[in-house]
Amino acid sequence: EASNVDLVKKLAGAWKELPASQKQVYEEEKKTDWQRYVEQLAKYKAQLTPAQAAALKEERRKQLAKRRASRAKRELTVLGKPKRPRSGLNIFVSENFQESEGNSPAAKLKKLFDAWQKLSTSQKQPYLQLAEDDKVRYENEMKSWEAKMVELGREDLVRSKKKRLKRKPETAEQAETARTSLGNKAKLKLKKSEE
Numbered sequence: 653e654a655s656n657v658d659l660v661k662k663l664a665g666a667w668k669e670l671p672a673s674q675k676q677v678y679e680e681e682k683k684t685d686w687q688r689y690v691e692q693l694a695k696y697k698a699q700l701t702p703a704q705a706a707a708l709k710e711e712r713r714k715q716l717a718k719r720r721a722s723r724a725k726r727e728l729t730v731l732g733k734p735k736r737p738r739s740g741l742n743i744f745v746s747e748n749f750q751e752s753e754g755n756s757p758a759a760k761l762k763k764l765f766d767a768w769q770k771l772s773t774s775q776k777q778p779y780l781q782l783a784e785d786d787k788v789r790y791e792n793e794m795k796s797w798e799a800k801m802v803e804l805g806r807e808d809l810v811r812s813k814k815k816r817l818k819r820k821p822e823t824a825e826q827a828e829t830a831r832t833s834l835g836n837k838a839k840l841k842l843k844k845s846e847e
Contacts, residue, residue, distance in 0.1 A: 728809070731801070734793035737786040740779035741768050 654662070700708065745764050754760035768776070798810045
């Protein structure tokens with residue numbers, strides 16, 4: 653009848669109360685299990701082809717990157733970072749989702765998206781105005797949040813003020829060279845994708 657959390661708490665309490673002599677049996681069993689795991693893992697990795705090993709390594713890298721991103725997002729939530737502004741479509745969907753027809757949420761979203769596409773500009777205007785107001789709210793909240801982060805010494809979380817400047821070619825010849833090199837890069841990508 654106990655929940656999993658309660659069971660784990662009871663087991664942890666029982667483990668703490670066990671004398672060291674009784675814990676030793678479990679510790680030794682853990683060591684032998686770990687050794688068996690290490691040996692099996694080595695055998696598995698030895699039979700992999702280089703391509704499979706590279707794919708496995710890439711998958712692990714992606715998992716770690718996803719985990720880091722998730723932790724960073726969670727940290728921002730804990731620090732009270734404002735939610736991003738909603739778009740006009742997002743506001744339209746949230747106001748009309750419950751009344752929308754459809755068997756599943758995906759079907760409802762599709763119908764609402766189609767309805768949004770069919771709305772005239774004047775019908776979309778109230779939603780777009782609300783979205784614009786939400787954008788102003790977001791910018792104001794972000795400014796105060798960023799000031800708070802600077803006070804806390806977390807400048808790493810503050811958006812960069814620098815804007816990337818694109819260099820314009822100085823002469824017509826340089827412009828033509830830039831255009832041709834971009835065209836060649838696109839052709840190379842197209843060839844690689846076809847292969």
